[in-house]
Amino acid sequence: MFPSQWSTRPYLVQVLLEQDIFTFGMAFELVLGQGYIWMVHRTPGSDKWELEMRSYRLWQMLVESIRDQGLNPLEVLGWKKTGSLLVGRTTEELDMLKRRVKQLSEAGLQAECLYSSDLLLEEPELAVGEDGGAAFVPDDCQFDAQHTASFIEKANRHFASKGRYAEFYNDPVKCLLRSGSSREVEGVQTSKNTLYSKAIVVAAGSWSGSLMHDLLRDSDILLDVPVKPRKGHLLVLENVMPLKLNHGLMEMGYVDHQTVTQLETISASEPHDCGQDLSVSMTATLDAMGNLVLGSSRQFVGFSSEVDESIINHIWTRAGEFFPKLQDLPLSHFSKGRKVRIGLRPYMFDGKPIIGLVPGLPNVFLATGHEGEGLTLALGTAEMVADMVLGNPGTIDQAPFAVHGRCC
Template identity: 70%
Template sequence: MAATSFIGPIPNPKTNGVVFSPRKPFLCSSAVNSRLFGYKFLGKSLSGSTQRSRSEPVHVSGLNPITASHSFDVVVIGAGIIGLTIVRQFLLGSDLSVALVDAAVPCFGATGAGQGYIWLVHKTPGSEKWELAARSLKLWEMLAESIQLEGMNPLEILGWKKTGSLLIGRTPKESDMLKRRVEQLSEAGLRAEFLSSYDLLSEEPALMVGKEGGAAFLPDDCQLDARRTVAFIEKANRNFSSEGRYAEFYNEPATCLLRSGSSGEVQAVQTSKNTLYGKKAIVIAAGCWTGSLMHDLIRDSDIDLAVPVKPRKGHLLVLENFNSLKLNHGLMEAGYVDHQDASLHSSVSTSGPVHTQTSSISMTATMDLSGNLVLGSSRQFVGFSTEIEDSIINRIWDRAGEFFPTLRELSLRDFSKDKEVRVGLRPYMPDGKPVIGPVPGLSNVFLAAGHEGEGLSLAMGTAEMVVDMVLGNPRKVDCAPFALQGRCCQ
C-alpha cells in the first residue's frame, strides 16, 4: 500500500436539528483540540462536549489500528439534500459503490428549515443558473411521474403539489418588471401570465396589493415537503445496501483526509470511527460549512485556495392548522429577488476582515400538507449562530400583514401554542451561484455547495452534473459557470 499522509482536520459544527442553536460560534482553528457546545431547542437546553485532537502530518504504511477500513468507489461528505441526491444519482446512473458521511443526521440544515418550493417564477431566463434550475425542475417532475407510474401518490410520498407560484408587486415599477419577466418566461417556453390586481382577487382572495399591483403567475410551478422527500430518497438509497453498493456513516464526523505520499491524490476520508477509501472520487457537499471545511483541509498543504461559502441565517414562521386564511398558490413578493442577491460587505480592521451584519425581510407564504401557514423569510449574516430572534419573527409577521389584511386583525401572541420557528443556515456564495466541480490541485475531490436558498430546487440538476463530471459523461447543463476557478477570493 502506498504511503499516506493527513492533510488537515475537517470542522463539523453541524447540529442535528434545524432549531438547535450554538450559544457561541464554532471554532474551526486546528489549534483548538477540545470544544464545549451548548444548544437550545424551543426553550429547552442540553449540552454536550466533544474532543478532537489535531492530526499532525504523518506518513503511515497501514491504517490507523483504532479504526476499521472500508473501500468504496465514491465517498460523499454531507447528507443534506445535495449529498443525498448525489448518492442517489451515482447509485441509479452507474454501478459504483457509495458511502455517505455526516456528523449528524440527514437534511436537518437549510433544506429541512425551508418552504420546499421548486419555482422558476423568480428566476431569469438566460441567466447562468436558469439552465440548471430548469433541468432540476424537469428531473423532479420525472421523479414524481415515475412514482405515479408505480401506483403510488406523489403527494403522499414527496408532498408533491403543482401549486403554481405568484411573484407579487405592489407598485407600478414592480408591475412593469413583472410584465417583462412574464414575457421572458413565455419566450423560454413556460406557461406564464401577468395578473392584474383585479385578476389576483379571484386567485388569492385574502391577498391585497392595491390598484397598481400585479403578479407574474406560473401555474406549473411545484412544491415539495422536504422531510418526506428526504425520507423517500434515503429509503431508496438503502435498497442498494444489500448489494454492497451503499453504506451510511451518520453521527460520525469526518476528521481528516488521507492523501497519497507518492501521487498526492486524496485517497480516503478518516472519520471518528472508520477509514473510508474513495477509489474514484470524494465529493464534499457540506452546505454552509464547506468554506471553513476547505480552509482547514488545505491548511497544511501548499494549495492556495479559498472557497467563499458562508452561512446566511434565515427564519421561517409556521402557524399550525391555520384557518384564518387559505392560500391557493405559493406567494413571494418581488423584492425577494433583490434581497436574495444582497451581498455580504466586508471592511478591514487591525484585527482582520469584519463582516457587516445585514438583515432583510421579504414576504413569502405557502400552505403545507397539514394546513400550516408558512411565512418568511429573513436573511442575515451572523456567522454560524442559529439563535431564534423574536424581533425577526415579529418583522416577518408584520411584513405578511402588509399583504394579508386578515393578519393585521390577529395577534401573534395568540398563536404561542401553535407556532413553530424554523431557523436554518443557507450556504451563501458572493456571486449568487453554487460551486460545482473539481477542486483545483485535488483532481479527485469535487465540491457541490453554495446553493443559498435553492438547495432543494437545484439538487437534482446538481447531482446529475456531479455524476456526469466524475464518470466523464456528456453534460446536460453547461458546468462552466459553477467552476471554482476564478471565484476563490474572499
C-alpha cells in the same frame, strides 16, 4: 427517475458522511426550507438558468416516476402543484412583472400576468391595491422538505445490500488520505473509520469552507471557499383558519432579497438598520398539512441558530401588509400552534453555487453555495456531480459553477 438511480451508473458507489444526523440534507437546505420548486422568480439566460431548468425537469420526472409506481406524490413527498405568484404592489413593480412574464414565456414556461382584479379572483385574501398584480406560473410546485429528504435517503438504502451505498452518521471526516507516491487522494479518515474511495464530494453547505480548510491544512494547495452562513427564519402556524391560500406567493422584493449582499432596509417600506444586513420579504404558502408557512428573513450573523423574536415579529408584520386578515390577530394568538424554523443558507457572493473539481486534487469535488435554492437545484446538482465523477459529458454548461477562479 429516482435520485438513487444515479447509483445504477457503472462503478458509482455512494457513501454519506455526516458530522451528525441532524445535518443530513442541510447542505442543500432540504430539511429547513420552504420546499418551493418555483421558476416564477428565475431569470432566463442567466448563468444559473440551465441548471435551474434541468433541476426543474428532474423534479417533474421524479413525481411522474412515483405516480408510475402507483404511489401518491402528496403522501410520499408532500408534493403539491400550487402554482406560484410573484406579487407587486406598484406600477413600477407591475412593469417589471410584465417583462418577467414575457421572458419566462419566451423561454418555454407557461406564465401570465395577472392584474389586480384577476389576482383578486385567484387570491381573495391578498391585498395589492389597484396598481398591483402578479406573475403567475401555474406549473410551479412545492414539496415537504423533510419528507423529501427522508424519501431520498430511504431510496438510496435499497443499494446498501449491494455494496453501493452506506451511511456514517456521527462520524465526521478528520483528514484526507494521500497515496505515498503520487499524493493523490485515495480516501478519508473519519473519527471511527478509514474509507477508501475513487472520488470525494464535499457538500457541507455553510460548513464547506471551514471543512476544506481543515482538510487541506497540511497541503500546498491554496483554496479559499468563500461560502458564508446566511441565517433565515421561517414561521409555521397551525390551523390558521381565517386565511385561505390557493397558491404559493412571494413579493417582488424577494428577488433582490436573494441577491443583494448589503441591505439596509427590513422591507421596501420600513427602514431598519440592524448592522447585520437583515432583510425580510414576504413569502406565504400552505404546506401539505395545511399549516401556514411565512417567511422569510436573511441575515449574516455567523453560525448562530438562535431564534430572534424581533425577526419573527417583522415576518408577521410584513405578511399582514399583504394579508389584512392577519392584522386582526396578534401573533401571540398562535403561541400553542407556532413553530419557528432556523436554517443557515450557504451564501456565495456571486449568487452561483460552486460545483466542480478542486484544482490540484483530481478526484475531489465541491458542491456548495446554493443558498436558498438548495431544494430547487438539488437534483440538477446531483446529476452534474455524477457526470463529473464518471467523466461523462454534462447535460448543461458546467463552466459557470467551476471552483477555479472563484475559490483559488
